[in-house]
Amino acid sequence: MARLRLMRAPQKYVQGKDSLLSFYEEMKDLGNKWLFICSKSGHKMCHDKIEKSFGTADDSRCYEIFGGVSSVGEIEKMRAIVREKGINVVVGVGGGSAIDTAKATAYYEKLPVVIVPTVVATDAPCTGLSVIYNDDETFNSYLFYPKNPEAVIVDSDIIAKAPVRFLVAGMGDALGTYFEARACQRTDAPSLEFGGITRSAMALCGLCYETLKEYGAAAKHACENQVVTPALDAIIEANVYLSGVGADNGGLAVAHSFYNGLTALGGHSAPHGNCVAYGTLVQLVLEGASKEEFKEVQDFCMEVGLPITLEELGVTKKEEIEVIAKNACAEGESIHNMVADVTPEQLYDAIVAADSLGRARK
Numbered sequence: 001m002a003r004l005r006l007m008r009a010p011q012k013y014v015q016g017k018d019s020l021l022s023f024y025e026e027m028k029d030l031g032n033k034w035l036f037i038c039s040k041s042g043h044k045m046c047h048d049k050i051e052k053s054f055g056t057a058d059d060s061r062c063y064e065i066f067g068g069v070s071s072v073g074e075i076e077k078m079r080a081i082v083r084e085k086g087i088n089v090v091v092g093v094g095g096g097s098a099i100d101t102a103k104a105t106a107y108y109e110k111l112p113v114v115i116v117p118t119v120v121a122t123d124a125p126c127t128g129l130s131v132i133y134n135d136d137e138t139f140n141s142y143l144f145y146p147k148n149p150e151a152v153i154v155d156s157d158i159i160a161k162a163p164v165r166f167l168v169a170g171m172g173d174a175l176g177t178y179f180e181a182r183a184c185q186r187t188d189a190p191s192l193e194f195g196g197i198t199r200s201a202m203a204l205c206g207l208c209y210e211t212l213k214e215y216g217a218a219a220k221h222a223c224e225n226q227v228v229t230p231a232l233d234a235i236i237e238a239n240v241y242l243s244g245v246g247a248d249n250g251g252l253a254v255a256h257s258f259y260n261g262l263t264a265l266g267g268h269s270a271p272h273g274n275c276v277a278y279g280t281l282v283q284l285v286l287e288g289a290s291k292e293e294f295k296e297v298q299d300f301c302m303e304v305g306l307p308i309t310l311e312e313l314g315v316t317k318k319e320e321i322e323v324i325a326k327n328a329c330a331e332g333e334s335i336h337n338m339v340a341d342v343t344p345e346q347l348y349d350a351i352v353a354a355d356s357l358g359r360a361r362k
Contacts, residue, residue: 003188006195009245010115010126012151015237017228020049020116020155024057027151030112031088032059037066037078037102039094042118045158046093050116062087070100073135078105087111094118100130104143112150118158119166120236122173122272125152126244128193148248152240156228159236164223165271167232170239171216172273172306175297176280177243178209180334181250183283189337191251201249208242211235213296216304254283254328254342257335258351261328262313265320270313277306278313278354285350285357286342298361308358310351321351 014026036043036050043065054061062085067074078101082090090109092102093116106113115125128148132140159167182205184190185197211234218231258279262268281301284294301308315321325348328335335342 003190003196005198006191006193007198007200007249008128008148008193009248010148010150010152013126013241014151014153015156015233015240016154017156018049019153020046020158021053023050023053023116023153024055024059025053026153027089027114028057028059030114030150033086033088034059034061034091035078035082035085035087035089035105036061036063036091036093037098037105038063039068039098039118040065042094042098042116045118045161046116046155049155050093060085066098066101068097069133069137070097070104070130071133071135071137072140074101075104075108075132078102079109082109082111089114091116096122096124096131099124100132103130103145103149104132107143107145115149115152117152117154117240119162120154120159120170120239121166122170123177123240123244123247125149125154125240127248154236154240156233156236160223160228160232161226162223164220167223167235167239168220168305169271169273170243171212171235171304172271172275172277172301174208174212174239174243174273175300175306176252176255176276176283177246177250178205179280179283179297180253180255180337181205181246183253183287183339184251184337186339187337189251189253191249193248195249197250201246204242205246205250208238208246211238211242213300216300220304251337252334253337254286254335254347255279257328257333258282258324258347260333261324261326261347262315264323264327265315268314270307274307275313277301278308278310281308281354281358282347282350283338285354286338286346294357298358302361308354308361310355310358321348325351 090106219235
């Protein structure tokens with residue numbers, strides 16, 4: 001029986017300069033007792049705009065600075081606040097950990113959740129999952145939700161004022177979206193929502209890649225100068241919505257498995273998106289992509305400052321590559337969505353080949 005195709009996405013997506021000044025107007029139908037789970041920087045950047053948006057409304061608002069990690073204990077702490085104060089809407093303000101804490105709190109308390117990202121380093125805001133850690137900050141589990149967030153609101157001015165490295169890392173994460181979805185479509189592999197891949201999902205993934213190529217460099221310049229331009233807005237949408245909804249409904253393959261393999265080295269400092277970008281080049285080598293397609297992706301990485309060599313990721317030893325290849329091919333990894341299976345030996349060869357092709361361009 002053919003796999004049933006499905007699509008999921010946030011119910012509402014809002015983006016633009018000073019969009020947080022319209023927070024209340026856009027979200028008021030969700031409830032009237034709000035818990036804002038904020039990172040320290042998220043609270044600093046967003047509090048005044050959000051408060052101004054409420055005007056004379058008598059809705060109750062509670063702002064909590066969370067502990068920095070989406071841990072079991074932190075989620076329980078926020079759940080207790082929800083029950084104590086009779087909260088009926090949860091809002092995550094900040095980076096990935098604040099967002100994941102808010103999603104989990106809302107899920108367990110059966111409440112709507114709004115996401116306010118302050119960086120666009122990954123496509124997490126629109127997705128229906130969280131990464132949960134133990135209280136000692138070791139990995140606990142992936143928590144998959146039955147639905148995506150009720151709303152995501154992105155203030156382009158806040159993104160423009162964030163360090164440019166976050167925008168670049170987000171472009172790296174978004175770069176894998178089309179190529180991983182294409183690989184899953186070829187094998188009828190499941191999406192992250194465990195369904196078949198729709199034409200709509202592939203269209204979003206394709207638009208994500210085209211947007212990156214067209215506007216990536218200009219958006220980086222805008223962010224470096226802390227100004228909002230149409231190019232920056234285009235890349236924010238690509239990093240957050242097109243990549244998030246695209247990956248959710250398109251699936252993962254080599255690029256994200258490469259990242260997971262790299263984490264097995266421990267202590268690495270390369271951002272998630274930078275690793276995914278290099279993993280995309282590795283996937284293209286495994287697929288036997290044309291010289292033209294490989295060069296196009298490589299050129300994009302060079303243009304915006306994403307890595308094309310292992311050294312740029314801090315990987316310099318043969319033994320490290322072997323560890324990456326072994327762990328990236330572990331049971332359950334998305335690399336197994338590829339046409340024909342990929343062995344650690346084959347992945348090792350592709351990692352080395354992609355690095356050699358990158359060094360030849362330096």
